[in-house]
Amino acid sequence: MKRVEAIVRPERLEDIVENMEALGHSGITVTQVEGHGRQKGIVEQFRGKEYKLMFIPKVKIEAVVKDELVEKIIDAIVSTAFTGNVGDGKIFVSNVEDAVRVRTKDRGVAAV
Amino acid sequence: MKRVEAIVRPERLEDIVENMEALGHSGITVTQVEGHGRQKGIVEQFRGKEYKLMFIPKVKIEAVVKDELVEKIIDAIVSTAFTGNVGDGKIFVSNVEDAVRVRTKDRGVAAV
Amino acid sequence: MKRVEAIVRPERLEDIVENMEALGHSGITVTQVEGHGRQKGIVEQFRGKEYKLMFIPKVKIEAVVKDELVEKIIDAIVSTAFTGNVGDGKIFVSNVEDAVRVRTKDRGVAAV
């Protein structure tokens, strides 16, 4: 099992999740995060002053998936998250050793 | 060291953490997340229309624990998070290579 | 590539990120979390009663970095996050197998 973790623009969230579901994977956890990267910060104004914010709102989409699904999931995310502008986001893949479904006490891949 | 990550119903949070602490593990980090899975979405109403929400509020409980504690922690979580209904949540276990306690600069298992 | 994940006091956030950037690493994701650990809980009052809160606001700073940068990043975080009091926080290091930059479709270390 791998954890696929994508940090993307908030406005793409719904579409990405729909695409992932279309691949047959339904378990997904979403977190509101703030990103700092190459993307130029958002400029906010306050009484004639401009503030460049250090952090930009992003969402983190996490899914633990069967190994064979990893590339498909990545493709699904990339194709929907892509706009071509700085700030489109990143995907990280890491290993997951075990999983448990609380309701059934299933372990391992069966629990994903 | 392993990272044990549980995505569970928000209303079970306090009980689960108490149970984990009872096992002698105190370091825990909690994140408000939104989950998408088998659980039927929440239905919200707005002027005579019903919206099925794609995401359901969940909490993610993360604890990096000594290897020998992993199974006990899992049991502690499962026993408290269980209701038997869809949406009870999942637990994922992955490897952690190193840890640092900022205050003491301890490294490795000693820092957990 | 390693994921360096630091859970620290919210008020140190900006300084830590500046320090990390000074090392040449710009991609960082920040999450508002709540921590439970040795730090004595915050006491809140409500009509003559005191509540000790189970959880204390923290920020989690995540950065996926090239292997050779790990120690420098840790040092940068520790030196800025340190106050010497309980609650200074922890850093965890784990392995990341792959990375994708959505905008360019770069893979691996090049995407970090």
Next chain:
Amino acid sequence: MKRFLRATLTASLLTLPLLAFGQDAAPAPAPVLNSGDTAWMMTSTALVLLMTIPGLALFYGGMVRRKNILSTMYYSMGSAMVVTVTWVAIQYSLAFSGDNGGVIGNLDKMFLHGVGRDSLTYLVPENVYSMFQLMFAIITVALISGAVVERMSITAWLVFSGLWSILVYTPLAHMVWGGGWLSAFDAKDSIGAFFGVPKMNALDFAGGLVVHVSSGVSALVLVLLMGPRVRYGKDPIIPNNISFTFIGAGLLWVGWFGFNAGSALASNGLAGSAFMVTHVAAAVAALVWVLIEYVHHKKPTLIGASTGVVAGLVAITPASGYVDVTGAFVIGASVAIVSYLFVAFVKKVLKYDDSLDAFGVHAVGGTVGALLTGVFANPAIGYYFDGATGAAGGLYGNWTQLGIQALSVLVAIVVSIVGTLICYGLVSLVTKVRVEPQEEVIGLDLTQHGEKQGDR
């Protein structure tokens, strides 16, 4: 609203002691400012501003998505800023000074020219009267914004506010309240005579036509011109802060006492009667709305109750100076049923994106209220514009009134449609009306205003 005799009656009561001395030959004494009337009118004026700022801004702001809350509030704020200037500059004069063909006034009182400290309208300072009327003009424009939130450019909105208020609101206000054709008892020189309807006597105490039908219909026109929001109907659009909507509804409710009872332009029995029916209709409409929700979805919502209150207030507005408690009950219950049908079913079928139901609540509610005024107007309560005759509806033997009310609604609809089309055209000439889709996706707060509601 604005009946002559009513004022005169009050005045004569006050001057009774003087008159009692048989000043038979003397000319009628000059009206003397009544401090009680003035106190109530200043209070009412403040209350009507409260309805918009922050009332309506909260009511609307709570229902949009978080990324657009400030932008939504800004529409209300923008109307207040712009319309105050245009009102003082020309609109007050055009609405309430003189008459041309029963359609519009003159420019004699531009920039309140000639309105001095001691000028009176009825027994209150004309300064206060002009401000009271201004607050109505402000909220009317602001109401429209409910239909175009989350997509209309703020620059376009500011320009539109001024134009619409001049082109649509001003003639309607004149026709109904300024002595123009719709209210005139027998307007021989008016446009009405030209169309063969010199006698109108339409009843609109506090703005069913002038405020609600006009804003609601214009809202729909704008929606049809501008199209729905990006991804409308695909993503659920979840209110960012229902408490704000509820607070807004509460402030509207409280402020509406100024709106309706203030429209008596005096602190008297008519004001008291308007106060009572206003409150009763609001509560009844909310209760009926809630009961429908129980039947329809099992769960009564706070937005539902809030919407019900507002719908009730809208519908009682034209009737508030004419009907008794029976009228209030029937009007409150009717509007809840009809409005609910519109926002829950008709909108879904017709598929237009009237974001916050400016049409479904205000045009529909205003129409229901205007028509039922023609049924329930009780001559023991209100007067026609001439102030001499009690205003009677169908239940009191005068079914013609219902026809007159229907015709006046029609006039308001036509003026609103034509006027809004012209305004839209003019605005399009100077600026783009809608923000870019990309800006809409990011949210108008950041893209139009460079601000974010909160730190998280």
Next chain:
Amino acid sequence: MKRFLRATLTASLLTLPLLAFGQDAAPAPAPVLNSGDTAWMMTSTALVLLMTIPGLALFYGGMVRRKNILSTMYYSMGSAMVVTVTWVAIQYSLAFSGDNGGVIGNLDKMFLHGVGRDSLTYLVPENVYSMFQLMFAIITVALISGAVVERMSITAWLVFSGLWSILVYTPLAHMVWGGGWLSAFDAKDSIGAFFGVPKMNALDFAGGLVVHVSSGVSALVLVLLMGPRVRYGKDPIIPNNISFTFIGAGLLWVGWFGFNAGSALASNGLAGSAFMVTHVAAAVAALVWVLIEYVHHKKPTLIGASTGVVAGLVAITPASGYVDVTGAFVIGASVAIVSYLFVAFVKKVLKYDDSLDAFGVHAVGGTVGALLTGVFANPAIGYYFDGATGAAGGLYGNWTQLGIQALSVLVAIVVSIVGTLICYGLVSLVTKVRVEPQEEVIGLDLTQHGEKQGDR
């Protein structure tokens, strides 16, 4: 509240010029509406609605957990909707028309029958008077909800609101303000005579008994019947939005001027005096509460200051038309001390879950105020119900008044307990009073209303 002579005095001042002409043989002139009094009463009525919607809804809504904020606000809204209808239908008549045995009125004014545009109560339109009284009825029920938030079913609440208002509020209002036994100077035909206490003369200017003791005691009864919230005492219950609570307290403060000074039913010196003591008592109570917090916990809290303000306002309510500035200081300071003891210590010891301290603030505060009225009532300020005699407390030689006050508190307590038990029983017959534990855990907003406060 509602003293006859006061009104008459004002009237005679106004009609002085007429009288001055020696109309010796003529009958007393019919009272003439006073526009200043009317302006103030309409303003006051609007202010008292503001106290509930959105004031109290915010005050309470801010203190519960996020998952129940809308539900908590809905209780207030629900009371407003339901009680408006029951009030107009029968309650106004039962409270303020006629008298049966000093306990209740008659049904002559059902649906405001006979209340016309020109009907007056004292010198203000009866329509306004009936609405002013209605707003009191609304807030009284809404206050109770503070005790049962986060667990009472909304359906049960809506039914309870109407029943309680009829069975408990109406007789109390009649007994104290409607000319019933408790206020009557010498009520020979009343229930009081039956019990051997025909003469009562209890003082309750704006509702210490009728509003605060009744709601606070009934709240406690409900709490004991329904039991505590799930996991009460285990999980800390952290307010979801303290700013809301503060805003609510602010609106209550502002609105309370209408509540207390409005209870003079005129815009006169008595109203001015009530206005002053109301403000002073509120600020003093807040300050004392804050000082106690400094001593007790080192840290003065915003909820503490807000609670102190409300406690001060509650306690001055019955006294506001009778006491001078000295009374205001003592009443403000006393209630802060006593109420603090209740919410911080007594509740902990007795372990009942009065969620937002409806009992600790309102029953306790109302009782403190009612009793101290019997001490500080200054005959140079207020009148007994007959309007002819200045109302004197113990400090002015009339210690009997303290006994009368104590007895009247007792009566209010008994009526509230018995009435609430009956209401609870009736509600239980038609619907379950409490939501399921599972629904309580998820939150009432979603399970009862299908809504969530915000988008996150």
Next chain:
Amino acid sequence: MKRFLRATLTASLLTLPLLAFGQDAAPAPAPVLNSGDTAWMMTSTALVLLMTIPGLALFYGGMVRRKNILSTMYYSMGSAMVVTVTWVAIQYSLAFSGDNGGVIGNLDKMFLHGVGRDSLTYLVPENVYSMFQLMFAIITVALISGAVVERMSITAWLVFSGLWSILVYTPLAHMVWGGGWLSAFDAKDSIGAFFGVPKMNALDFAGGLVVHVSSGVSALVLVLLMGPRVRYGKDPIIPNNISFTFIGAGLLWVGWFGFNAGSALASNGLAGSAFMVTHVAAAVAALVWVLIEYVHHKKPTLIGASTGVVAGLVAITPASGYVDVTGAFVIGASVAIVSYLFVAFVKKVLKYDDSLDAFGVHAVGGTVGALLTGVFANPAIGYYFDGATGAAGGLYGNWTQLGIQALSVLVAIVVSIVGTLICYGLVSLVTKVRVEPQEEVIGLDLTQHGEKQGDR
């Protein structure tokens, strides 16, 4: 504010019928309470409290960081609690009873001694007048807090509130409104005579000097004494809730009608005129502020519009009883330009940390308004303090007035600087003024009050 003749005029109108009977030899009849004036003054008093609680608390609270929102609101609440007590105890008497050297009154009315139910000030109850004035005292102190939020200890603030109100506000109020030197027509025994300026006749209708210059200047003094916030200028300080700031601005706007039109102390034509110019100046200032933002940053902000409104209201305050609509336009536009320059540029250059621009908005706005009153005062509208002479500015041939206005601003500045230095010194003796840097970093809500705004 507080002109004698104005009141007399109103009185004589009312008593006209009596006088008409040629009571030539009779003494002037005692003034009779006017119920309309009283209604308006009670309403105004409530509105001015609304401006602070919750108005200003929201306006300020929304602009700080989330960790300090409750603390910021607490400053306003604290002023209300403390100043109410000091005001009733001694300040009202020192400001409005008697005169010593044109600088301060006497202590005859300590604890409202001698202020009975029937005492009148002009034609309203003195109780109401004393409360109206108190609400001004409260908001003035609260305004200062805008400069020191996020770092001043609450204990220090509570002590400072009382001291400052006594030492700075009270003499200024006396000098300008209590018959002291600055307003006196010819004050031979005053400090003015000592300095060779016995005749002042400064115009300050509702508090340009007394309220805004004093609070704004004192705010700057405090800022300079206390230093900037930790990491000021390094971290962006993002408002935690811009909607709150907007709601606050809205409540300030609405409440300001009570502030300015209430300062007529009657419900008459002057009040009406003040009402109108208040609204116009507010809207014009907001519009001009927005236009500057369009030019400067392309994006009009909601905080900008809100700030513009407040700046306009501040500037029209001293002028509101003297100028006509032309003055309102010019004053509104001028203050927007000057204030914008201050908050956007001057502050940046001078590098002081006036957190929420108490100086840039209030001192600057108050000065602009006070000076322009000397230009635009129209003798057809307002009176000098003697009530007999119309107050004329430069445009009406009396350019001396501009000099007088400048001198009076200077006096207010000097009193504020000296007084604030003394207060700061005294506070430092009893408690530390600033919280520890560590507490500041964590936030004042938790460290000073043991509370958190929300559950997340």
